[in-house]
Amino acid sequence: MLYREAGQFKASYSEDQQIFPIRQDRIAVAAIIAFFYLVVPFVASQYWLQAILIPVLIFSLAAIGLNILTGYAGQLSLGSAAFMAVGAFAAYNFMLRVPGMPVLAAFILGGLCAALVGIAFGLPSLRIKGFYLAVATLAAQFFIVWALTKFSWFSNNSSSGVITAQQVEIFGYAFISPEAKYLLTLAVVTVLALAAKNMVRSSIGRSWMAIRDMDVAAEVIGFRPMQTKLSAFAISSFYCGVAGALYAYTYLGTVEPEGFNLDLSFRILFMIIIGGVGSILGSFLGAAFIVLLPIFLNVSMHLLGGWVPQGLASNLELIVFGGLIIFFLIVEPHGLARLWQIGKEKLRLWPFPH
C-alpha cells in the first residue's frame, strides 16, 4: 500500500530506460539527496560529520569500486586498500609537484593512476580465476604499500612515508570546516555513485555480469574477456583511488602507507558482503554498517560501565564483529540490499498477502 507503481505507464523508450523508472523511487531518491545536502550539514554535529558521515561516504565509494570488480565482474580482490593508497599518494604528488593544480583534477588524476595500477595487477585475471586470483591481488596489496613506504619520493621524503594533505581549495574557497569537507565529499560521491549506477545497467555493466556468470560462455557469445575484465579492474581501481584521495584530503588529513593495510581491504570486502554483492545501494548500507558497528559496540561497552575489563573489551569487540559477520552470512547471504528488496516487495502488497 505504501508503495505502488500501478497506473504508471511508459510511453517511450527513454521513459522505460530511465534510472529510477518508478515515480516513488524518483521522489524518494531526490528527497534523500536533498536531505543530505540541505538538512544534514546544518543539524549534524562536528563529531557526526567528521567521524561518521565523511568516512561512511568515502568507504561507500571504495565499496562501490570493489563491488564493480567483485560483485559485477566476479573478480575477487583483496587489494582495494592498496588502490586507495595509490589514489591518495598520486593526488598528493600532483598537488605538490604541479603548481596551480586544481584539487578536483588531482583527485581525478589520482583515480586514473590507481586505474593504471589496477590494470597492471588485473592482467593475471586473464589467466587465473577464483581464489588463485584473490591471492594474486594480495601481491598488489603488499607490493604497493611496500613501494610507497620504501621510495620516499612518493611522500616527498618524509619519514616512514607519512603525507599531510594540502589544503583543499576550489575557486578560492578553502574547505576547512567539517561542513564544507562533508559537502565536497558528498558531491564527489553522488556524482560517482550515479555514474556507477548508470554504468552497471549499460552495455559495459552487462558485459561484466556476463563474464561474472560464466566467462567461457560470455567469450563464446562474443564478449572480449580481456577488455571486459581489464575495464572492470580499471574502473574499480579508479573508484578506489578517488576514495583514497578523499580519505587523505577530507577525512584524515594525514595518512601513511601502512594505514592502507590488508585490514582496510578486508573491511571494504566486509562492506560489500554485508551490504550486498552486486548492488550499489548495498555498498552504502554496508559501509554505514561497518563504520557504525565498532562505534556502536564501543558505546554499548561504555554503557555496561566497569563491568567489562579494559583488556577484554577490545577482544570482545573482535568476537562480536566476527560473530556478526558469520551471523549475517548465514541469515542473509545476499546482504542488507536484499533485505531492503524483500521489504519493498512486502510493502507493495501490504496489507494483502498476495
Next chain:
Amino acid sequence: MQFFLEVLIGGLLSGVMYALVALGFVLIYKASGVFNFAQGAMVFFAALTFVGVMELGVPFGFALIITFAAMVLLGVVTEKVVLRPLVNQPQITLFMATIGLTFFIEGLAQGMWGASVRGLEIPGVQDEPIAWAMDNWGIGISKFDLFAAVVSAVLVSVLAVFFNKTRTGRALRAVADDHQAALAIGIPLQNIWRIVWAVSGFVALVAGLMWGARNGVQFALTFVALKALPVLIIGGFESVAGAIVGGLIIGAAEKLGEVYIGPMVGGGIEGWFPYVMALLFLLVRPEGLFGEKHIDRV
C-alpha cells in the same frame, strides 16, 4: 658458494615451516572446498592455548593433549555452527565466513589467555647452529630448523598413511573427489567434515608449536597464514605434496631474493616477493604445480 648454500638451506628449512601452515589450508580445501582463511588464527589459538595451559603448571605432554582436545572441539563447533548452515553457498561466501571466524578466534584466544607475548620452549631443542655441520662444511644450520623439518616430515608421512591406508582416509579422499558420489555410496559427509576440521586443528597445533617456539607466541603468529598463501598458489590448493614443494620453493626463493635482490631495491622485500613470484608462476601454470586442471565447459 658456501654462503649461497647456507642461505639456500636456511630458506628450504624455513620453507618447511610455511608448508606446515599451508598443509592445514590444503586439508580443508580438499575435503570441503572451503578456503579456510582462519587457519592462521587457528595456529595462533593453538599456540596460545598450549602456552596458557603450560603456565597453569601442566606438564608438556599433558598440555599437548589438552590443546589437541581444544582444537578438535573448535573444529567440530566450527563445522556445526558456521559451515553446516552455509552448505551450498558460493565459495566466496564461505571464504568470507572464515574471515569472520578469524576475527572471532583471535578475539577468543586473546580474551582467554591475554595478549602478552610469551616464549615457548620445546625441551631439548635450541635455535643454535649444529656444531658438526659448522666444523665440517662451514655451513650454519639451525638445530631448531632441522627439528622443525623432521617434525613436518613425520607429520606429512603420518597424514599420507592416514589418507591412503585407513578407512576414514579413503572416505576423506572420496569426499574430496566428489561430494555427491560420496554421499550416494553412504559416506557421512558431516562426520567427514568434522574429522577434516579436527585434523587441520591438529596440523595448526603442530604449526603453532613450531612457529611459537621460533618467534614467540604473539599476535603476529596470525600473519603466518599470509606467508602460506603464495605457497598454496605455487603448490596448488588441492595437493598435500604441492604444499610441501611449494613451501620449499617459496622458502628458498624468499631468502635468496632477500639476500641477492633485496639490496638492489632497498631491502624489506620478503613481504611481497613470494607473492609476486607466485603471480609470475601462475602466468605459466594457472592451477599451481600439483593443482587439478580445470576444464571449462559451456
